[in-house]
Amino acid sequence: MNAPDLxxxxxxxxxxxxxxxxxxxxxxxxxxxxxxxxxxxxERAGGRVFFKCENFQRMGAFKFRGAYNALAxxxxxxxxxxxxxxxxxxHAQAIALAARLLGMPSVIVMPTDSPAAKLAATRxxxxxxxxxxxxxYDRYQEDREAIGRRLAEQRGMTLIPPFxxxxxxxxxxxxxxxxxxxVGPLDKLLVCxxxxxxxxxxxxxxxxxxxxxxxxxxxxxxxxxVQQSLAAGRIVKIDTPRTIADGAQTQAAGALTFAVxxxxxxxxxxxxxxxxxxxMRFFAERMxxxxxxxxxxxxxxxxxxxxxARGQRVGxxxxxxxxxxxxYAELIGAAAAA
Amino acid sequence: MNAPDLxxxxxxxxxxxxxxxxxxxxxxxxxxxxxxxxxxxxERAGGRVFFKCENFQRMGAFKFRGAYNALAxxxxxxxxxxxxxxxxxxHAQAIALAARLLGMPSVIVMPTDSPAAKLAATRxxxxxxxxxxxxxYDRYQEDREAIGRRLAEQRGMTLIPPFxxxxxxxxxxxxxxxxxxxVGPLDKLLVCxxxxxxxxxxxxxxxxxxxxxxxxxxxxxxxxxVQQSLAAGRIVKIDTPRTIADGAQTQAAGALTFAVxxxxxxxxxxxxxxxxxxxMRFFAERMxxxxxxxxxxxxxxxxxxxxxARGQRVGxxxxxxxxxxxxYAELIGAAAAA
Numbered sequence: 001m002n003a004p005d006l007x008x009x010x011x012x013x014x015x016x017x018x019x020x021x022x023x024x025x026x027x028x029x030x031x032x033x034x035x036x037x038x039x040x041x042x043e044r045a046g047g048r049v050f051f052k053c054e055n056f057q058r059m060g061a062f063k064f065r066g067a068y069n070a071l072a073x074x075x076x077x078x079x080x081x082x083x084x085x086x087x088x089x090x091h092a093q094a095i096a097l098a099a100r101l102l103g104m105p106s107v108i109v110m111p112t113d114s115p116a117a118k119l120a121a122t123r124x125x126x127x128x129x130x131x132x133x134x135x136x137y138d139r140y141q142e143d144r145e146a147i148g149r150r151l152a153e154q155r156g157m158t159l160i161p162p163f164x165x166x167x168x169x170x171x172x173x174x175x176x177x178x179x180x181x182x183v184g185p186l187d188k189l190l191v192c193x194x195x196x197x198x199x200x201x202x203x204x205x206x207x208x209x210x211x212x213x214x215x216x217x218x219x220x221x222x223x224x225x226v227q228q229s230l231a232a233g234r235i236v237k238i239d240t241p242r243t244i245a246d247g248a249q250t251q252a253a254g255a256l257t258f259a260v261x262x263x264x265x266x267x268x269x270x271x272x273x274x275x276x277x278x279x280m281r282f283f284a285e286r287m288x289x290x291x292x293x294x295x296x297x298x299x300x301x302x303x304x305x306x307x308x309a310r311g312q313r314v315g316x317x318x319x320x321x322x323x324x325x326x327x328y329a330e331l332i333g334a335a336a337a338a
Numbered sequence: 339m340n341a342p343d344l345x346x347x348x349x350x351x352x353x354x355x356x357x358x359x360x361x362x363x364x365x366x367x368x369x370x371x372x373x374x375x376x377x378x379x380x381e382r383a384g385g386r387v388f389f390k391c392e393n394f395q396r397m398g399a400f401k402f403r404g405a406y407n408a409l410a411x412x413x414x415x416x417x418x419x420x421x422x423x424x425x426x427x428x429h430a431q432a433i434a435l436a437a438r439l440l441g442m443p444s445v446i447v448m449p450t451d452s453p454a455a456k457l458a459a460t461r462x463x464x465x466x467x468x469x470x471x472x473x474x475y476d477r478y479q480e481d482r483e484a485i486g487r488r489l490a491e492q493r494g495m496t497l498i499p500p501f502x503x504x505x506x507x508x509x510x511x512x513x514x515x516x517x518x519x520x521v522g523p524l525d526k527l528l529v530c531x532x533x534x535x536x537x538x539x540x541x542x543x544x545x546x547x548x549x550x551x552x553x554x555x556x557x558x559x560x561x562x563x564v565q566q567s568l569a570a571g572r573i574v575k576i577d578t579p580r581t582i583a584d585g586a587q588t589q590a591a592g593a594l595t596f597a598v599x600x601x602x603x604x605x606x607x608x609x610x611x612x613x614x615x616x617x618m619r620f621f622a623e624r625m626x627x628x629x630x631x632x633x634x635x636x637x638x639x640x641x642x643x644x645x646x647a648r649g650q651r652v653g654x655x656x657x658x659x660x661x662x663x664x665x666y667a668e669l670i671g672a673a674a675a676a
Contacts, residue, residue, distance in 0.1 A: 036394065055626040056626060060626060284663060284666070285663055287394075288394060288398060289627065290627065290628060325619060325622060325623055328670070328671075329666075333663065
């Protein structure tokens with residue numbers, strides 16, 4: 001497991017043991033999501049493709065893994081006060097659900113213009129949990145980080161960031177660990193990339209299990225901050241990108257996630273929104289799965305020919321399936337008519 | 339396994355051994371489809387619900403099981419000439435794929451106005467298979483059964499009907515067998531019902547594995563021929579029903595399937611098209627699965643409160659996921675906007 005040509009994990013925020021410990025905490029709590037295959041996907045890629053279906057994870061995305069792994073490590077005093085998160089997306093629901101399961105309060109800071117379905121889902125997870133609430137803010141007037149920090153301080157709650165946290169990263173890495181433990185060694189692993197929590201955790205898990213594996217991050221074309229950062233050798237911050245991949249609209253990777261990516265990720269590629277829509281259609285039509293735009297990033301790179309994998313065994317993380325139905329219908333319907 | 343209160347299987351077209359033999363033939367060929375669960379579904383039903391996901395089966399529906407089980411039992415002479423089927427739906431694709439896998443020709447008789455996607459999918463399965471073709475007929479002028487029989491006679495091919503055949507019925511029954519073998523005994527099993535191939539096979543498999551289980555068939559409201567037949571004590575034939583459940587637009591059950599249903603199925607209930615659409619949305623939004631209207635029949639009866647199951651363990655067969663994307667988008671999008 002420590003072949004001389006393997007990159008060292010020394011100095012990184014997480015190591016192999018952190019992912020194993022996260023897997024133990026998540027056992028019986030998170031779904032061990034299924035791995036699906038498709039003859040058509042294999043034909044398109046010219047190899048053998050294994051899709052790790054985190055759209056079937058609890059609350060519909062991998063984010064539950066990291067959130068639960070973080071909250072499960074709270075001290076008794078931290079549990080008493082609870083957790084706080086700022087997010088309009090899957091991280092919000094993940095924290096709300098993990099807090100509920102662990103019997104602690106949660107406060108989620110969300111923009112006033114969040115989709116009604118996401119607000120409702122978050123509140124549903126908080127239902128009956130004393131001290132839990134959604135705090136709304138005006139995204140054009142207020143700074144969510146400042147609000148989150150102020151609330152955390154006032155209420156003594158622990159703020160859990162969406163990706164740049166060792167417990168979050170280790171939790172997300174269990175997705176790749178389960179995949180490789182189930183299907184065996186892989187030549188390549190493609191991972192959706194926003195802030196880098198999923199990619200960094202999966203990269204560590206994959207390198208331990210499949211020495212020499214090529215781990216590739218996939219960003220939206222309009223938001224290639226990590227690709228730029230790798231080229232620059234430092235974290236580059238961009239404007240909020242315009243893309244349908246709303247889970248990857250991050251402006252910059254985190255310090256902890258970027259250090260792992262620099263060390264373990266061979267390259268970062270990008271896909272267009274049109275390629276994401278085409279992949280959403282492929283998943284619906286051929287694999288009967290609902291996948292959100294962000295969840296299609298890794299698959300799109302393979303199925304649309306951005307990454308070549310002829311004759312190889314390739315793992316693809318399908319990161320989530322949370323998309324409003326009217327929006328989903330519009331995207332797959334419009335593309336179908338085109 | 340032969341408790342005195344168990345209905346006898348004597349005289350029926352299939353028995354327990356036929357389903358076990360089918361399972362052996364299908365091992366490593368058909369997908370052992372996953373069983374999904376959902377907290378929301380459990381809450382709605384007030385029990386524990388296990389969804390057997392045949393939408394993830396090869397070619398997207400349970401029909402592959404019966405088709406392959408039938409073709410795999412062909413004699414050498416039959417294999418040489420191949421199989422013929424008349425169907426515009428999942429049975430067509432199932433026969434085409436099973437024939438290809440077994441290296442024999444297939445002829446599929448389809449109406450000229452079949453959806454382009456289904457025509458294309460069937461032809462894709464036949465690609466490169468000598469002697470295979472799609473024969474089109476005018477559904478308003480010609481009789482598909484007569485065409486099928488004539489072609490079968492002329493070419494010496496074996497006609498495989500979509501449901502009223504022991505090998506087809508036994509193959510379909512492996513879905514319920516896998517479900518109960520995986521999750522344990524159930525109080526109720528809900529099964530989508532068109533011609534009765536799936537229901538009859540599953541009823542036999544379920545009664546052998548879970549004595550006393552209540553097996554319920556679910557038909558579209560507009561096409562309740564089997565419900566009428568059970569009341570009349572004989573097979574009732576109805577006009578082709580108007581329903582979005584295109585896989586259950588059968589006019590009458592078969593002689594073999596009805597005999598099993600009369601003996602082993604406690605009751606048949608119906609659901610409306612609106613309830614099917616609501617259930618399609620539930621599957622997409624909550625369980626991230628694409629399910630065709632017909633595939634929602636059994637689930638709709640439970641989730642829409644037609645069948646009560648408080649405190650019970652309930653199996654639900656999700657029969658397929660083949661629906662044209664524009665149509666699917668229209669159904670889930672329109673319902674979402676309503």
